[in-house]
Amino acid sequence: MIVAAVGDALKAGPSDNAYLVLATLIFAIGGVGFLIRKNALVMFMCIELMLNAVNLALVAFGRKLTDIDGQILVFFVLVVAAAEVMVGLAILVAIFRRRAEANADDLDSMSG
Amino acid sequence: MSAEWILYIVFGALALGCAFGVVFAPNPVHSALYLVATLLSIAILFLAQSAYFLSAVQIIVYTGAIVVLFLFVIMLLGIDSPDPDEVDRLRNPGTVVVVAGVVVVFFLLVQLAVGFSWPAGVPGTTGSAEAQAAAGGNVQAISEVLFTKFLLPFEVTSFLLIAGVIGAVVLARRGRGVFGAGIGRSREVVEELRRRSESAAGAEEAAEVAAGAAADAAAADADAAAAESVGAVSEEER
Numbered sequence: 409m410i411v412a413a414v415g416d417a418l419k420a421g422p423s424d425n426a427y428l429v430l431a432t433l434i435f436a437i438g439g440v441g442f443l444i445r446k447n448a449l450v451m452f453m454c455i456e457l458m459l460n461a462v463n464l465a466l467v468a469f470g471r472k473l474t475d476i477d478g479q480i481l482v483f484f485v486l487v488v489a490a491a492e493v494m495v496g497l498a499i500l501v502a503i504f505r506r507r508a509e510a511n512a513d514d515l516d517s518m519s520g
Numbered sequence: 521m522s523a524e525w526i527l528y529i530v531f532g533a534l535a536l537g538c539a540f541g542v543v544f545a546p547n548p549v550h551s552a553l554y555l556v557a558t559l560l561s562i563a564i565l566f567l568a569q570s571a572y573f574l575s576a577v578q579i580i581v582y583t584g585a586i587v588v589l590f591l592f593v594i595m596l597l598g599i600d601s602p603d604p605d606e607v608d609r610l611r612n613p614g615t616v617v618v619v620a621g622v623v624v625v626f627f628l629l630v631q632l633a634v635g636f637s638w639p640a641g642v643p644g645t646t647g648s649a650e651a652q653a654a655a656g657g658n659v660q661a662i663s664e665v666l667f668t669k670f671l672l673p674f675e676v677t678s679f680l681l682i683a684g685v686i687g688a689v690v691l692a693r694r695g696r697g698v699f700g701a702g703i704g705r706s707r708e709v710v711e712e713l714r715r716r717s718e719s720a721a722g723a724e725e726a727a728e729v730a731a732g733a734a735a736d737a738a739a740a741d742a743d744a745a746a747a748e749s750v751g752a753v754s755e756e757e758r
Contacts, residue, residue: 421524430532432628440621441543446606475644491684497593498691
């Protein structure tokens, strides 16, 4: 019976939960990376990972609910990600011009 | 086994492995290349879910523009070598961070496996395969909704992009402003780098004296020559 159920599942293709599990894992990896890395550039890359995990989940939701709004939301997330990277990298360049390094741990001149 | 399972397993595993690579590669350039692989895998997973337009946009915008921008900045700033402190931290990440990550993953997965239930409301119709086929395809179906229901957010998006471009130009432009002159390093940073290299040379000299290997005068000459050459380099940079 179990074999038959597994066979049916394999024939049916991955469920929507399968994509959500994958998105969860990628999101968590990105979040942990954001916490443990010092290099500001790699921290940005981890944010991109988290945004992409959310995009994957949005597409899965949209397919499950047979509504194309999910894909449109991904489109807007993409635009926001592009704008964020543009400004963020410009800030990094400006910081790097004033200081000898761009480690997030050393950029604490505004902390009280 | 359906084709979608094969795509899901192969490219899901690839995305996960390369996501680990992004986090744990000590060299930022390697991180960026792992990021490309992750984003391409996710584009394939979009394809597997028949989001063809997003798959193409993912490849064009993310791997074609954003990661190239990352690599460009890495090369421009010259931080393409691993930081020893950071390598230390990657080998021994704080236990708090590891425990927090494991706990978050555990609870999210339990939530998905046990507690998550899809809403019972009426499903939409615009995303069904028939509706997309009637509209003429995935791209046409997206555009029909994007330019009617989401027209205002779409236009606001252009304001966001313009604000981003202006912000980037203000922050990074060459010229006299609050952020100093030019793409190169400011004078204070050059001075600090020179001081560091001098103190490193001084430490080497002290070690030599302790070993009693070199004559004092020769060492001082070498030190002065090193300081001069560093000064010349920083002059050139300026």
